[in-house]
Amino acid sequence: MTRTLVSPVCRVVRPRRAGRYALGLAVISAPLVLAVLGPVFAGGPGARAASFTLGDGHWFGTDFVGRDVWRQILLGGRPVVLTALAATALAYLVALPLGLIAALTHRRWLEETLMRPLDVVLAVPSLLLILLVASVLTPGAAGLALLVALVNVPDAARIVRAAAAEAAARPAVEALRMQGETWWRTAVGYVGRSILRTLAADAGIRLTGVLYLVATAAFLGVGVAPDAADWAVMVDRNRTGLFVQPWAVVVPALLIVALTMGSNLLFDAALHKPGRRRGEREPRP
């Protein structure tokens, strides 16, 4: 095969995509199934045994307070996934109107007042912002979702604004305006619909970043009870017994790795638009 000067990317893309799709699905299936169905099969809390023991009817032994690790694993996926989903949805709930208004308004001062303050939040490292709030408040799971959403709003609003500004500059919008269509119909009906694809791609990337942040915050003890059934909390709390009973740490850690890895592989494969470079825009963690 002679090496051509034109990039051979077009030929390889298809099988590569399919392969990555399968890989992503395979990696994410275990943690996802556990997160969705785990609590159904968890059953009631058994009697507490001694902490960090192995065997004695416990598949993966017991944790730092003597609870069954397998049951904690069954229960611990849902909070991570739910908090991440809620945070992503919340971020868009704020970013979508913000970005749309900023893109479609013809008043420059309005655009500036909406978008400029966001640059500030962008300047503060995301985990720092969360820890800052955690030093004054004790945010619960809902609070953590809100915080993670807040951290993600600036970037999401920028993406929405950029995509919407591009769509709003099209002749079709001019035509709609001349026909006397309402602002709502132009903004939501046309511009909103035409940026859906960009948003879907961004939401996928964002969800992966949000998963990272939610898990890391939980590991550092923000937004979770110290004995919560949560994979990240399990990794943190059971670390003291790593030498005696590694399963209580290794299994939840592996599940978090699989969850984040799989979601990234999957979204990359699913949302790849032919001709668009991957890795073009990196999300904030």
Add this chain to the structure above:
Amino acid sequence: MTGLRSFVTRRMLLGVVQTVAVVLLVFALTEALPGDAAVALAGDQPDPARIAALREAMHLDRPAYERLAEWAAGLLHGDFGASVTSGRPVSQYLADGFGPTLLLAALTVALLVPAGFGLGVLAARHEGRLVDRLISSLTLAVYAVPEFALGVLLVTVFALRLDWLPPTAVGYGTDLLGHPAALLLPVLVLLSRPVCSLARLVRAGMVDALAAPYAVHARRYGVGGARVRYAHALPNALAPAVQQLARTIDWLLCGVIVVEALFVIPGLGTVLLNAVAERDVPVVQGLAVVFGVLTVVLNLGADLVAHRLAPRAGVAA
């Protein structure tokens, strides 16, 4: 070069505004939130007398703008205030944690640049072939993984199973450089995400640059492959990567906090986490300002460098 000068001025101005805004934001988040630092500090059984005493000690009984003015004035000449729990000046906390964190960050950045660029160029060179597919998949997979999960697994394998490396840096204090084995895992974990993102960016930039007409043209003239790659394509792939490098600072900061907690390294991240746990607001504020301003300055620097490298790209200011 008036265009360049006006860009630099505008970008610097934005940096100043951002710095001021970071200070305001840190103050607002810790002081104006519904939670009261004094109540939070008083613990589980809040005693009204103790709360009142704490409030007076922290000057919470004075209006917020007065406290802000005083705090900001102190910041200007390096006075970060004093810790509420120990009474020691915050700057002393900063000085204590600075060494290990700087060592970690410096080592990571020193390895990040060659590793990221090397992997990116290697993948772009073999674009579409096995090497590229391996690097692309691996970087894509690893870059979303939280440091704590990866770190704990690495500790299990290398410290527990194989017994090659120490599991934590406990017992080495701040003298980490004397124990390189204890540094290996922390730096590796800290590198994992930034290397992946940088490698992907360099690869994408290189692939684009190598397919650009000027690269094709250079090859047609018989310019050697290596020269086209490194003298022509790489500089053009560099501009987006430099900006990403600054954005990586955000990741490194998150990573440093987690890695220090995981490997028990007494750096700024540990100081921050302890202060958060003890609700020592002045220390948290001081650290947040330092980290925030650092991020602003590094992003500013990266934008200026990127603008110098590729003036046409129009770096947003």
